[in-house]
Amino acid sequence: MFSSIKAKIILFYVAVLFLVLSVLGIFLYFSLNQIVYKFLDAGLLAKAEAIASLIDVDRNDIDFNLSDDVMWEYRSPRSGNYFQVRRADGTTLAKSVSLGTTELPPTGNDSRTQFTTIRLNGRTARLINFPNISRGESGSAEKRRMHGLVIQCAEDIASQLDLLEDFRSVLLGGVLFVMFLSASGGFIIARKALAPVLDISETIDRISEHDLSTRVSLEGIPPELRILAHSFNRTFGRMEEAFNKQKRFAADASHELRTPLSVILSQSEITLRKERTAEEYKNSLKAVVQAALAMSSTVRKLLTLTRLTADKVELKLETLDVKELINDAARLLRPLAEQKGVGIDTSQMSAALLVHGDREKLLELFTNLLDNSIKYNIPGGQVHISAKKETEFIVCEIQDTGIGIPESALDKVFDRFYRVDHSRSKEIDGSGLGLSICREIARLHGGKIEIRSKEGAGTALSVYLKGMDMQLSSNKQNRS
Numbered sequence: 001m002f003s004s005i006k007a008k009i010i011l012f013y014v015a016v017l018f019l020v021l022s023v024l025g026i027f028l029y030f031s032l033n034q035i036v037y038k039f040l041d042a043g044l045l046a047k048a049e050a051i052a053s054l055i056d057v058d059r060n061d062i063d064f065n066l067s068d069d070v071m072w073e074y075r076s077p078r079s080g081n082y083f084q085v086r087r088a089d090g091t092t093l094a095k096s097v098s099l100g101t102t103e104l105p106p107t108g109n110d111s112r113t114q115f116t117t118i119r120l121n122g123r124t125a126r127l128i129n130f131p132n133i134s135r136g137e138s139g140s141a142e143k144r145r146m147h148g149l150v151i152q153c154a155e156d157i158a159s160q161l162d163l164l165e166d167f168r169s170v171l172l173g174g175v176l177f178v179m180f181l182s183a184s185g186g187f188i189i190a191r192k193a194l195a196p197v198l199d200i201s202e203t204i205d206r207i208s209e210h211d212l213s214t215r216v217s218l219e220g221i222p223p224e225l226r227i228l229a230h231s232f233n234r235t236f237g238r239m240e241e242a243f244n245k246q247k248r249f250a251a252d253a254s255h256e257l258r259t260p261l262s263v264i265l266s267q268s269e270i271t272l273r274k275e276r277t278a279e280e281y282k283n284s285l286k287a288v289v290q291a292a293l294a295m296s297s298t299v300r301k302l303l304t305l306t307r308l309t310a311d312k313v314e315l316k317l318e319t320l321d322v323k324e325l326i327n328d329a330a331r332l333l334r335p336l337a338e339q340k341g342v343g344i345d346t347s348q349m350s351a352a353l354l355v356h357g358d359r360e361k362l363l364e365l366f367t368n369l370l371d372n373s374i375k376y377n378i379p380g381g382q383v384h385i386s387a388k389k390e391t392e393f394i395v396c397e398i399q400d401t402g403i404g405i406p407e408s409a410l411d412k413v414f415d416r417f418y419r420v421d422h423s424r425s426k427e428i429d430g431s432g433l434g435l436s437i438c439r440e441i442a443r444l445h446g447g448k449i450e451i452r453s454k455e456g457a458g459t460a461l462s463v464y465l466k467g468m469d470m471q472l473s474s475n476k477q478n479r480s
């Protein structure tokens with residue numbers, strides 16, 4: 001019931017208010033109570049002193065000389081005023097007419113002035129017990145004490161108690177009314193404050209797989225919730241981007257696979273239409289195998305890329321010399337380079353450039369880059385490979401004298417399936433996945449790839465891999 005934020009806000013609001021008002025109410029009530037009793041007691045003391053002043057004390061006798069002026073208010077029981085003069089031994093010497101047959105009760109301690117609240121004839125009264133030691137016509141105060149004369153005055157306090165009770169009721173009613181008002185106010189404020197949250201949640205509900213473009217409107221949203229709305233919008237922006245990328249990827253992948261597949265189908269259909277010579281069957285099968293190889297290469301690259309981007313690959317790390325890796329890649333691709341009449345120069349490499357990496361993956365990286373430098377080169381062109389240590393990185397540069405990449409396409413070449421100038425690339429085999437794979441491999445090794453190119457003049461790719469010293473020190477840091 002109180003799990004909702006709205007209920008919690010209201011509950012907290014009302015509880016705090018109740019506490020504050022209760023403390024204030026109790027304080028006010030007890031202050032008034034004290035004032036009332038202070039006035040009552042002061043009045044009773046004045047009365048007791050007035051009566052004391054009318055008592056004439058003698059050595060052997062006590063004379064009462066109670067004046068009518070003072071006595072008139074004690075005549076009737078309805079007046080609510082009573083007095084009684086008695087000795088310490090309990091003997092009553094005089095009492096007011098208003099007391100009738102009743103007597104004021106002794107308080108038990110006659111040595112000092114005392115105030116008590118008593119029940120008298122079924123009503124509540126305030127009583128003063130006043131030992132008369134202050135004044136006498138003859139003799140010292142000591143003597144009066146020895147006489148042990150005690151004056152008791154009482155006053156009916158029903159009206160004062162009524163006043164206090166009325167005050168208590170007004171306070172209680174006031175507290176309840178203010179709490180009701182504050183609970184209603186709290187409810188309205190909480191509803192208003194939480195309305196934008198509901199708006200945000202409605203917008204989020206509307207966002208679906210089919211429409212990721214909807215965004216939470218920032219209009220009328222308080223600044224505190226704007227951060228939340230911004231976060232949602234940013235998250236949905238990223239989701240939309242990732243979703244679109246995924247959609248494009250699926251469309252591109254199926255398109256790439258459809259092309260060789262349709263070659264296989266059409267080639268097979270045409271060949272099977274009539275009887276063919278052995279040579280014709282051979283040529284047809286060659287075309288089918290080539291298309292199937294292209295397909296298998298695309299599928300293999302797709303799988304590699306999917307694994308790399310899903311971060312599910314486990315790198316088999318070992319200490320590797322980059323120079324050796326590049327030489328291995330060059331050895332693998334020399335037949336292709338010779339076929340294209342492209343020369344590979346690996347003389348610009350420093351010795352023993354050690355990295356901690358996965359041999360297979362890094363070899364794939366350098367093979368892909370070298371493959372591009374040869375594929376997109378001109379007959380008689382060159383590929384220069386250099387490698388050196390630069391601060392924390394080992395930097396390998398693969399520079400070719402090939403056809404280059406237009407500036408407008410430079411930031412897209414790392415996108416999956418992206419191939420520059422399709423009419424030109426058609427003659428060159430490829431699926432547009434090589435550079436994406438290279439970038440992922442570099443990323444997994446804590447490195448990066450940069451590209452520079454000039455159309456018609458050549459391309460340079462720089463691979464940055466974290467050097468061994470750097471990796472060792474960062475590993476040490478991680479462990480400590």
Ligand SMILES: Nc1ncnc2c1ncn2[C@@H]1O[C@H](COP(=O)(O)OP(=O)(O)OP(=O)(O)O)[C@@H](O)[C@H]1O
Binds near residue numbers: 301372402404419
């Ligand atoms: N050295 C280069 N010279 C000129 N163009 C290049 C070079 N490297 C890459 N490119 C361009 O960038 C595109 C993307 O390269 P990428 O290696 O990703 O794909 P690909 O070589 O076409 O196919 P794949 O590598 O999957 O067989 C290429 O199609 C090509 O147009």
Ligand SMILES: [Mg+2]
Binds near residue numbers: 434
């Ligand atoms: Mg390539």
